[in-house]
Amino acid sequence: MRITSVISRVVDFPLSAPFHPAWARGRNQPNLLMVLVEVQTDEGISGFSAAHAGLEAAVAIDRFVKPYLVGQDPTRIERLASIWRDAEILGPPVYCVEICLWDLLGRLAGMPVARxxxxxxxxxxxxxxxxxxxxxxxxxxxxxxxxxxxxxxxxxxxxxxxxxxxxxxxxxxxxxxxxxxxxxxxxxxxxxxxxxxxxxxxxxxxxxxxxxxxxxxxxxxxxxxxxxxxxxxxxxxxxxxxxxxxxxxxxxxxxxxxxxxxxxxxxxxxxxxxxxxxxxxxxxxxxxxxxxxxxxxxxxxxxxxxxxxxxxxxxxxxxxxxxxxxxxxxxxxxxxxxxxxxxxxxxxxxxxxxxxVPERPGFGFVLDEEAIARHTVATLS
Ligand SMILES: [Mg+2]
CATH class of the missing domain: 3.20.20.120 (Enolase-like C-terminal domain)
Structure with missing residues (x-):
C-alpha cells in the first residue's frame, strides 16, 4: 500500500452564539476554524485527522509533509514520524498528520486505535x-x-x-x-x-x-x-x-x-x-x-x-x-x-x-460530509 495524496481542507464553521474565551480578553470568537486532513492511498482507503488551525497548517502540510509522504507505506508510522517533527522547524505544528495514519491502520485492522x-x-x-x-x-x-x-x-x-x-x-x-x-x-x-x-x-x-x-x-x-x-x-x-x-x-x-x-x-x-x-x-x-x-x-x-x-x-x-x-x-x-x-x-x-471509546475501526470518525463541504473555504491537494 502506498500513499497517493494528502488533502488539506480549511473548514470555517460558524458559532451560533457569541463566545468570549477568557484567555483572549475582549475578543468574541465567531467561528470554529480547522483543517480536515485526509491521507489517501492506492487501495482506496483513507485516514483522517484535523488541525486546530487554519490556512497556515494547510500550507505547512502541503509544503513540509505531503512531498515526503506520497509514495510511502502508510503503515510504517514510526519510520515516518521524523517528517512531522522536522516540519515544525519551518512551520506551525502539524503533528496531527500522524493521526491520519493511525486512523488508516485501525481501519485496516478493523479495530479502534485505543485497542x-x-x-x-x-x-x-x-x-x-x-x-x-x-x-x-x-x-x-x-x-x-x-x-x-x-x-x-x-x-x-x-x-x-x-x-x-x-x-x-x-x-x-x-x-x-x-x-x-x-x-x-x-x-x-x-x-x-x-x-x-x-x-x-x-x-x-x-x-x-x-x-x-x-x-x-x-x-x-x-x-x-x-x-x-x-x-x-x-x-x-x-x-x-x-x-x-x-x-x-x-x-x-x-x-x-x-x-x-x-x-x-x-x-x-x-x-x-x-x-x-x-x-x-x-x-x-x-x-x-x-x-x-x-x-x-x-x-x-x-x-x-x-x-x-x-x-x-x-x-x-x-x-x-x-x-x-x-x-x-x-x-x-x-x-x-x-x-x-x-x-x-x-x-x-x-x-x-x-x-x-467508539467501537468503530480507527478513531471512529463519522464525518458530516455535507456540513464540511458547505463550510470549506480552501482546499490544498
Ligand atoms: Mg489549558
Missing part, C-alpha cells in the same frame, strides 16, 4: 471544560446544569485582573454543590494569544497564593500557573503544595521538552495534545515516562471533535489518565454540538460522566 494500543480503558471520565468568565451566580447555575447532564468534574478559568474575583466563583460553586463535582482551575499562564494583550500575567507569589486557596477549597488541579519554560518556578510551586496537583504541558512541544517537564518535576499532570504537541504515539511514550515518575497524563484538547476523539483514544490507551478534557460552555457559542459540527453525531458522556 491496537492495548486498550487500558473503554471509557474515560470527562471534565466539562469551560472557557468564559462568568459571575459566581451564573457559574453556580451552569454547574448545577452540568451535574444534571451527568458531569462529575468541571474546569473553571482564572482570568480576572484580581484573582480573588476568580476564587469567589470557586467558593460559590463549592458552597452550592459541595463535593458532588470535582473542580479544576486553568490560569492559562503558559502562553497567551499573540498581540491581543492577553490577560493578567501572574508571578510566582500570585501563583502560590492562588494555589493555597485552591488547596483549601479542595480543587483537583491548578493548570498552567506559570510560563511554559519556568521549570524552576513550577517545581518550586509544586514543592510547596500538599494536595493540589499542578497541571500543564499543552504549550510545550516535542518529546524532549515534554521529558524535561517530567525530569524537572514541573507538573503532577502532563497535558500534551495529539494535535499540537507531538505525534500521538510519542505521546504514549510521554504517558509512560510520566507513569515511571508517579505522574498522571490527561491530554489537552480544544478545537474540534476530531481532535477530541483522537485524544480520547490516547487517554484510554494508557493506565495513568484520570480525566479527559470535554470542551463545552453553554450558553456561549462553544458547546459540544458546535465543537463537533464536522461529525455526524456530537460526542456525549454516559450516565456516570464518562466518554466511551
Amino acid at each position: 491496537l494500543w492495548g486498550g487500558f480503558a473503554d471509557r474515560v471520565k470527562a471534565y466539562c471544560s469551560t472557557a468564559e468568565l462568568r459571575r459566581p451566580e451564573e457559574r453556580v447555575e451552569d454547574v448545577q446544569r452540568f451535574l444534571d447532564e451527568g458531569f462529575r468534574a468541571v474546569k473553571l478559568r482564572f482570568h480576572h485582573p484580581d484573582p480573588r474575583d476568580d476564587l469567589k466563583v470557586v467558593e460559590a460553586v463549592r458552597a452550592a454543590v459541595g463535593d458532588r463535582i470535582a473542580i479544576m482551575v486553568d490560569a492559562n499562564q503558559a502562553g497567551v494569544e499573540p498581540g491581543l494583550g492577553g490577560h493578567e500575567v501572574w508571578g510566582f507569589r500570585r501563583a502560590l497564593e492562588v494555589a493555597r486557596e485552591l488547596e483549601r477549597l479542595g480543587v483537583v488541579w491548578l493548570e498552567e500557573p506559570l510560563p511554559r519554560y519556568d521549570y524552576d518556578g513550577l517545581a518550586r510551586l509544586r514543592d510547596r503544595l500538599e494536595r493540589l496537583w499542578i497541571a500543564g504541558g499543552e504549550d510545550n512541544h516535542g518529546l524532549h521538552e515534554l521529558r524535561l517537564l517530567i525530569d524537572r518535576g514541573c507538573y503532577d499532570v502532563l497535558q500534551p495534545d495529539a494535535l499540537l504537541s507531538e505525534g500521538i504515539s510519542a505521546l504514549r511514550t510521554v504517558a509512560a515516562l510520566a507513569d515511571t515518575a508517579g505522574l498522571r497524563f490527561a491530554p489537552h484538547t480544544w478545537g474540534n471533535g476530531i481532535g477530541l476523539l483522537a485524544n480520547l483514544h490516547l487517554a484510554a490507551s494508557v493506565p495513568n489518565c484520570p480525566y479527559l478534557e470535554f470542551p463545552h460552555d453553554p450558553p456561549s457559542g462553544w458547546t459540544a454540538a458546535a465543537r463537533d459540527q464536522m461529525l455526524a453525531e456530537p460526542l456525549r458522556i454516559d450516565a456516570e460522566g464518562y466518554v466511551r
